[in-house]
Amino acid sequence: MPEVRALNKAAGEPATLLSVSGIDVGYGRVGVLQDVSLAVVEGQICAIVGSNGAGKSTLLKAISGLLAPTKGEISYQGESIGGLSPARIVQKGLLHVAEGRRLFRHQSVRSNLDLGLYGAGLTREDERGRLTEVLGMFPVLSEKLDLAAGGLSGGQQQMLAIGQALMRSPRLLMLDEPSLGLAPVVVDQVLETLQKLRSQGCTVILVEQLVERALEICDACVVMQHGRVIGRGTADEVTASGLIEHAYGAV
Ligand SMILES: Nc1ncnc2c1ncn2[C@@H]1O[C@H](COP(=O)(O)OP(=O)(O)O)[C@@H](O)[C@H]1O
Ligand SMILES: [Mg+2]
Structure with missing residues (x-):
């Protein structure tokens, strides 16, 4: 698995807006996320996919400061945001729907x-x-x-x-299952909105059960299973690797 890239614009690398490095997160004593790492590039749509219970919502809650990781680091705009209150994180332009x-x-x-x-x-x-x-x-x-x-x-x-x-x-907008319960034509509208936001420079993290739809519009995809990241790459890469089928098949 590729290492999480650090913020490194000068070297011509894509700028990482958010980087999650090796976090463990749970509810009380119940551990859910284990050693989760990912990097979200500014101006991109990053899809997070995985079956029910994989830990996607828990990950978004940790990023927005609602749950505190017991291990690891979360940094945004090159600064650690671990330990900041959800209100402070919102003030930095990181929003969670x-x-x-x-x-x-x-x-x-x-x-x-x-x-x-x-x-x-x-x-x-x-x-x-x-x-x-x-x-x-x-x-x-x-x-x-x-x-x-x-x-x-x-x-x-x-x-x-x-x-x-x-x-x-928002500079970074995170959406948790925005298409849930919506008619297909309305899902199209929501996904078009996200693409429009990206064209305006907003970075998006999209958690979505309609995996194929998410893959159509995303620039990068993170596949989760049982609280871990099992793969990441472009939509074509994760599809070709069979990881998506694996993540959904092994429920
Ligand atoms: N409030 C909670 N208290 C205890 N366990 C929880 C809570 N919310 C979620 N979980 C557990 O965490 C795991 C991951 O859940 P979640 O992050 O909601 O997954 P996803 O969003 O991928 O469906 C599941 O096993 C779920 O039962
Ligand atoms: Mg969820």
């Missing part, structure tokens, strides 16, 4: 978007600018600003959950 679209269902679409800016310390003018940008990305939400989030369709709720994160202009 959790599984299951955690919105305030009884609050309006507008309030949910505004909540994305909680603690950001922007001027009113900048806040309005962000809202305009996000609504430009998801025009359907502009017609629904005063409706309760819980009344939106599943696809619109997913757009809102992503929109809430985009209010912070």
Whole structure:
């Protein structure tokens, strides 16, 4: 397996925005991740795939500071972020859209978007600018600003959950199963949005059960099984290696 590359722009290497080195993570005494390492290159979409229970969500929670690794290092923009609170990590532009679209269902679409800016310390003018940008990305939400989030369709709720994160202009956006429960045409829209974000320079980590769809749009892929990384490479490399089938076959 290739070693995790360090931030090394000067040498013409791709710039690593996030690097996870040898982390162990668990819940209380229950160990889940073992010796997980990966590097995410700035401006790319990195897909993380693996069957249910492989540890994908646990990995995202560790990166966003919700779970503390018992071993190893996580660095972002060349600095260690291990031990920082989730709020500090968000302030650095690293956003996590959790599984299951955690919105305030009884609050309006507008309030949910505004909540994305909680603690950001922007001027009113900048806040309005962000809202305009996000609504430009998801025009359907502009017609629904005063409706309760819980009344939106599943696809619109997913757009809102992503929109809430985009209010912070993330440098690195992590999405956990964004297509869950969505109709295929809506999945297309979500994946198109991620490609658009990449074209604007945003780096994306995508955890996705629709593996083939994730492989179509990703620049790099990490395959997990039983709490470990069992392979990484381009979509073609991991497909040709048979690792994907292995990861899903051996449940
Ligand atoms: N809150 C929790 N407490 C204890 N164990 C958990 C918790 N959440 C997940 N796990 C366990 O961690 C393992 C990995 O889960 P998860 O990271 O959710 O996998 P994935 O997202 O790949 O489906 C599973 O064995 C799961 O049972
Ligand atoms: Mg999960």
